Amino acid sequence: MDAAIIAAGSEMLTPDRVDTNSLYLTDQLNAHGVEVVLKLVVGDHRARLVGAMRHALSEAHMLFVSGGLGPTEDDLTREAAAELCGRSLEFRQEICDAIEARFRRMNRKMAQVNKRQAYVIEGATLLPNARGTAPGQWVEFSGRHIVLLPGPPHEMKAMFEEQCLPRLEKLAPGLVIRTRLYRVAGMPESDLDQLIAPVYRNYVNPATTILAAAGDIQVHLRARCATAGEAEAMLKEVGDPIAELLGDRIYSSNGDPLEAVVGKLLRERAMTVCVAESCTGGMVAERITSVAGSSDYFAGGFLAYSYRAKNALLGIDPELLREYKAVSEPVARAMAVAALERSGATLSVSVTGVAGPGQGAETEPVGAVWVGVANADSCRVRRFQFAGDRQRIRSLAAQTALDMLRRCILEKALPRRDR
Amino acid sequence: MDAAIIAAGSEMLTPDRVDTNSLYLTDQLNAHGVEVVLKLVVGDHRARLVGAMRHALSEAHMLFVSGGLGPTEDDLTREAAAELCGRSLEFRQEICDAIEARFRRMNRKMAQVNKRQAYVIEGATLLPNARGTAPGQWVEFSGRHIVLLPGPPHEMKAMFEEQCLPRLEKLAPGLVIRTRLYRVAGMPESDLDQLIAPVYRNYVNPATTILAAAGDIQVHLRARCATAGEAEAMLKEVGDPIAELLGDRIYSSNGDPLEAVVGKLLRERAMTVCVAESCTGGMVAERITSVAGSSDYFAGGFLAYSYRAKNALLGIDPELLREYKAVSEPVARAMAVAALERSGATLSVSVTGVAGPGQGAETEPVGAVWVGVANADSCRVRRFQFAGDRQRIRSLAAQTALDMLRRCILEKALPRRDR
Numbered sequence: 001m002d003a004a005i006i007a008a009g010s011e012m013l014t015p016d017r018v019d020t021n022s023l024y025l026t027d028q029l030n031a032h033g034v035e036v037v038l039k040l041v042v043g044d045h046r047a048r049l050v051g052a053m054r055h056a057l058s059e060a061h062m063l064f065v066s067g068g069l070g071p072t073e074d075d076l077t078r079e080a081a082a083e084l085c086g087r088s089l090e091f092r093q094e095i096c097d098a099i100e101a102r103f104r105r106m107n108r109k110m111a112q113v114n115k116r117q118a119y120v121i122e123g124a125t126l127l128p129n130a131r132g133t134a135p136g137q138w139v140e141f142s143g144r145h146i147v148l149l150p151g152p153p154h155e156m157k158a159m160f161e162e163q164c165l166p167r168l169e170k171l172a173p174g175l176v177i178r179t180r181l182y183r184v185a186g187m188p189e190s191d192l193d194q195l196i197a198p199v200y201r202n203y204v205n206p207a208t209t210i211l212a213a214a215g216d217i218q219v220h221l222r223a224r225c226a227t228a229g230e231a232e233a234m235l236k237e238v239g240d241p242i243a244e245l246l247g248d249r250i251y252s253s254n255g256d257p258l259e260a261v262v263g264k265l266l267r268e269r270a271m272t273v274c275v276a277e278s279c280t281g282g283m284v285a286e287r288i289t290s291v292a293g294s295s296d297y298f299a300g301g302f303l304a305y306s307y308r309a310k311n312a313l314l315g316i317d318p319e320l321l322r323e324y325k326a327v328s329e330p331v332a333r334a335m336a337v338a339a340l341e342r343s344g345a346t347l348s349v350s351v352t353g354v355a356g357p358g359q360g361a362e363t364e365p366v367g368a369v370w371v372g373v374a375n376a377d378s379c380r381v382r383r384f385q386f387a388g389d390r391q392r393i394r395s396l397a398a399q400t401a402l403d404m405l406r407r408c409i410l411e412k413a414l415p416r417r418d419r
Numbered sequence: 420m421d422a423a424i425i426a427a428g429s430e431m432l433t434p435d436r437v438d439t440n441s442l443y444l445t446d447q448l449n450a451h452g453v454e455v456v457l458k459l460v461v462g463d464h465r466a467r468l469v470g471a472m473r474h475a476l477s478e479a480h481m482l483f484v485s486g487g488l489g490p491t492e493d494d495l496t497r498e499a500a501a502e503l504c505g506r507s508l509e510f511r512q513e514i515c516d517a518i519e520a521r522f523r524r525m526n527r528k529m530a531q532v533n534k535r536q537a538y539v540i541e542g543a544t545l546l547p548n549a550r551g552t553a554p555g556q557w558v559e560f561s562g563r564h565i566v567l568l569p570g571p572p573h574e575m576k577a578m579f580e581e582q583c584l585p586r587l588e589k590l591a592p593g594l595v596i597r598t599r600l601y602r603v604a605g606m607p608e609s610d611l612d613q614l615i616a617p618v619y620r621n622y623v624n625p626a627t628t629i630l631a632a633a634g635d636i637q638v639h640l641r642a643r644c645a646t647a648g649e650a651e652a653m654l655k656e657v658g659d660p661i662a663e664l665l666g667d668r669i670y671s672s673n674g675d676p677l678e679a680v681v682g683k684l685l686r687e688r689a690m691t692v693c694v695a696e697s698c699t700g701g702m703v704a705e706r707i708t709s710v711a712g713s714s715d716y717f718a719g720g721f722l723a724y725s726y727r728a729k730n731a732l733l734g735i736d737p738e739l740l741r742e743y744k745a746v747s748e749p750v751a752r753a754m755a756v757a758a759l760e761r762s763g764a765t766l767s768v769s770v771t772g773v774a775g776p777g778q779g780a781e782t783e784p785v786g787a788v789w790v791g792v793a794n795a796d797s798c799r800v801r802r803f804q805f806a807g808d809r810q811r812i813r814s815l816a817a818q819t820a821l822d823m824l825r826r827c828i829l830e831k832a833l834p835r836r837d838r
Contacts, residue, residue: 013455015446016630018437027434036432037467039460048456048478055474059467190530190552193491197532201492209463210491211430212571220430275701275722281708282694282701285722289700292776292809300728302721303694303704309719312762343731357711387525388550390711392573 001172002035004056008068008077009151010043021066021149021156028160032168033175033224034062044068049080057084057144067151069134071113077148078119078137085141087122095120099133127163131155136163145171178231180206180221180239183252185403192217192246199241206234214392215399216258219246251406258402259287265409266297271346273405275301276314276339278326278352279369283398299345304335307361314338327352327364332381336372348374349405353384355393369397373408380408420590421454423475427487427496428570429462440485440568440575447579451587452594452643453481463487468499476503476563486570488553490532496567497538497556504560506541514539518552546582550574555582564590597650599625599640599658602671604822611636611665618660625653633811634818635677638665670825677821678706684828685716690765692824694720695733695758697745697771698788702817718764723754733757746771746783751800755791766828767793770820772803774812788816792827799827 005026007019019041026036038059042052049068056063068077082089096118103110117134120126127136127147132155139146147164149156184192189212196219200208206223221239225231243250251261266273275285285301288294302313307326310316316334324330335350353369354362362368367386372379382404386396424445426438438460445455457478461471468487475482487496501508515537522529536553539545546555546566551574558565566583568575603611608631615638619627625642640658644650662669670680685692694704704720707713721732726745729735735753743749754769772788773781781787786805791798801823805815 013445013458014628015442015449016628018439018442020437023434023437026432030434037462037464038471039432041458043456045456051474051478052457055470059470188527190490190533194530194532197492207429209429209433209493220433274728277701279708280705281713281717282696282704282720282722285701285724286699286705289698289722289724290810290813294700295725295779298700298722298724298728300722300724300732301701302732303701303708303717303719305704305708305717305719306714309693309717309762313719313721343728360714385525387521389573391709394709 001033001062001175002037002060003029003062003064004038004040004060005036006040006042006049006052006056006063006065007151008042008044008049008065010045010074012041012067013043021151021153024153024157025064025066025160028165029168030177032165033172033177034168035224044074044076046076046080046083049076050084053080053084053146057141057146061143062145062147064147064149066149066156069117069136069148069150071111071116071133075116078116078121081137081139081146081148082121085121085139085146089119090122091115092118092120092126095126095135102133127159129155129159130162131158138164138167175224175226176228176231178223178225178228178235180235181253181255182219182239182243182246182250183255183258184217184219184246184249185215185251185258185399185406187217187249189217192219195245196242199245200238203234203238206238208238214388214395215403248407248410251403257287258399258406260291262402262406262409263288263291263294263297265406266347269409271409272297272299273347273349274299274339274343274345276335276348276350277301277303278305278310278335278350279355280351280353280394280398280401281305283394284349284351284401287398287402299343302335302339302342310335314342325362325364327354327362327368327370329370329381329383332370332372333374333379336374336379336381340374340376346375347405347409348372349401350374351397351401353393353397355390355397357390367393369393369400371397371401371404373405380404420452420481421456421479422448422481422483423457423459423479424455425459425461425468425471425475425482425484426570427461427463427468427484429464429493431460431486432462440570440572443572443576444483444485444579447584448483448587449641450596450598451584452596453587463493463495465495465499465502468495469503472499472503472565476560476565480562481564481566483566483568485568485575488536488555488567488569490530490535490552492532494535497535497540500556500558500565500567501540504540504558504565508538509541510534511537511539511545514545514554521552546578548574548578549581550577557583557586595644595647595650597642597644597647597654599654600672600674601638601658601662601665601669602674602677603636603638603665603668604634604670604677604818604825606636606668608636611638614664615661618664619657622653622657625657627657633807633814634822667826667829670822676706677818677825679710681821681825681828682707682710682713682716684825685766688828690828691716691718692766692768693718693758693762693764695754695767695769696720696722697724697729697754697769698774699770699772699813699817699820700724702813703768703770703820706817706821718762721754721758721761729754733761744781744783746773746781746787746789748789748800748802751789751791752793752798755793755798755800759793759795765794766824767791768820768824769793770816772812772816774809774816776809786812788812788819790816790820790823792824799823
């Protein structure tokens with residue numbers, strides 16, 4: 001069973017509004033084994049609404065339309081759906097009475113325009129609206145289902161839960177959906193795909209989707225089967241070999257972001273971490289402290305952005321900076337070690353790089369980033385080369401620093417030390 | 420002239436993702452007099468992509484498709500557009516060479532799959548991609564225009580601005596659109612609307628849109644007229660009274676974000692600033708350093724997140740922390756003063772608050788934030804109370820700290836001091 005979703009309303013076509021109703025509907029539909037294959041946003045335009053509905057029904061068995069059930073002249077969803085089905089709209093006195101009563105309860109008088117909301121498509125099932133004046137409608141047409149829902153999210157959700165879910169459960173066969181998610185750091189999307197495509201491309205079920213952000217890739221597997229056991233078996237058959245290929249580049253299998261994973265590792269080991277950031281200017285620390293409870297393991301940080309700050313805040317020798325420049329192995333090392341000493345943390349991570357657009361006084365090119373991770377006994381430093389604009393290079397640098405920290409904790413090359 | 424927009428990619432049909440590319444495209448297209456009449460989201464499914472493109476072109480003269488130009492097997496936009504037009508895809512060696520060179524510059528080897536990105540629809544104009552491997556394509560077909568853009572927002576935006584806007588300006592008729600934008604800090608949306616609605620609600624042209632984010636409101640005026648003079652006059656008639664009502668709560672009239680405004684003020688006065696952040700954990704500094712060239716005025720920072728870090732990094736007296744707790748006027752003051760002394764900056768800004776969800780050891784409630792701004796002669800401290808979740812409280816705190824810094828610089832209560 002598959003579905004399409006239309007958001008109706010010209011305001012949904014402005015630069016300021018996104019259709020969020022469809023996210024809720026997708027979530028609910030997926031949970032009941034219904035796949036959403038198409039979404040549309042259409043303005044208050046009758047012919048375009050009819051066209052969109054026709055196209056949607058050519059692609060999916062069910063169509064959910066939210067919006068355009070209001071009382072004003074630009075609320076055209078009822079008329080469009082009736083036209084599409086070649087059916088008439090019937091005035092129902094009992095709906096009109098109910099709307100009138102609703103207004104009376106609020107000590108208001110029903111406006112004449114609200115009568116528009118009492119028209120129902122011939123043969124449709126009425127979906128009462130507990131939260132507003134616009135009733136919904138459920139129309140069966142040529143073996144397909146058209147469901148008209150109000151636009152305001154709280155009305156739409158209440159109606160979907162109370163009126164649509166029970167009907168959906170009868171319609172949708174007992175399909176079970178199970179998902180697996182791997183989050184991967186430190187790998188370009190094309191490399192990852194080349195590595196795992198030989199596994200997943202032999203399967204339509206589970207479906208594999210790869211989502212890439214800066215230095216952060218999500219591999220989603222979604223199995224749809226008759227039973228939960230079957231679905232889990234499908235996920236295992238495809239997911240396990242993928243996990244083996246990706247190895248420790250997978251930092252999370254439960255959706256946790258990298259900063260939460262690092263936080264959990266630190267907490268488990270009773271470790272604390274501090275940062276010494278240059279080009280990322282606080283981004284690494286901001287991510288670490290975005291996790292509630294991070295004060296248990298975040299020991300603070302130094303934002304040593306300029307040469308002067310590297311000396312004033314961390315005591316980096318000006319001679320070292322002159323000789324090697326700030327974006328260099330020795331300075332990344334010195335920053336990590338100084339931050340560790342000054343904060344009293346178990347671990348430290350340092351980042352120094354050229355975020356661009358200019359190269360400044362550095363000899364390294366734009367996108368070059370050195371990351372250091374130190375504990376009391378040792379310090380590891382690595383160089384990375386990123387591409388992109390300033391924002392992207394900073395994001396990649398922060399992500400990479402967190403991932404290097406994660407690997408160092410896991411490798412135990414940087415051993416446990418009590419606080 | 421009208422347009423339709425398709426977002427291609429199965430990930431855009433999950434409950435977690437909204438298509439934001441279309442918001443940017445709508446904004447740009449509207450500004451050039453092109454109305455967006457339809458938006459679609461389609462998964463990685465060739466036949467559905469072709470169907471969506473066909474439907475879109477039946478409704479609009481221009482079609483913009485973002486996504487599906489990547490190197491993997493589920494990137495099908497090229498194939499779908501070629502099928503729709505009944506044209507073939509041609510392999511272009513020079514594109515392949517350019518992609519290969521791009522990988523070489525990053526010291527990487529091009530994966531074989533990237534060759535897919537070197538295929539161009541017969542007769543299409545190639546749109547070079549300055550930020551990624553996927554080139555865009557502009558296809559004229561039956562008097563309509565199909566434009567294929569990459570999915571990653573930074574690639575899509577750069578390509579649209581550099582490649583599409585010049586072509587669009589030639590195509591679109593001469594309706595003049597002029598806009599004004601006020602960015603406002605430190606005011607709830609409903610208060611702002613109550614203040615300025617009496618002015619703008621009498622006008623359909625210019626259209627007024629209010630966009631609110633955490634502590635940051637944008638007031639957009641958009642006039643559409645036959646001549647530039649007319650449009651400017653309309654903007655003046657509505658915009659000037661609005662600006663007067665908002666006064667110094669407007670921090671920017673050219674779209675610059677708050678951190679850029681603060682940076683410009685510091686640079687003009689040859690001042691430097693350092694930060695001492697607790698609950699914001701680096702967010703203030705991250706914003707300051709997101710501006711290129713900020714090393715000229717950012718003197719570094721201390722992330723003193725825990726009690727221990729406040730002492731270790733800034734030398735805050737443990738007695739003071741015990742007596743007043745960390746989220747207090749005296750500690751905000753001590754942090755600002757210590758950061759100023761230790762960094763040698765002209766100005767410092769400190770933030771200490773309860774981001775939640777827990778209250779920890781503090782006596783102040785969740786959402787309470789103290790902000791301090793100091794120079795060599797004086798220090799001003801203010802208390803704010805915010806509502807929302809951890810992320811929202813942190814964002815509001817960072818925004819408020821930057822705005823307080825801006826006001827202190829402007830008021831000259833904290834006078835100029837040479838570096």
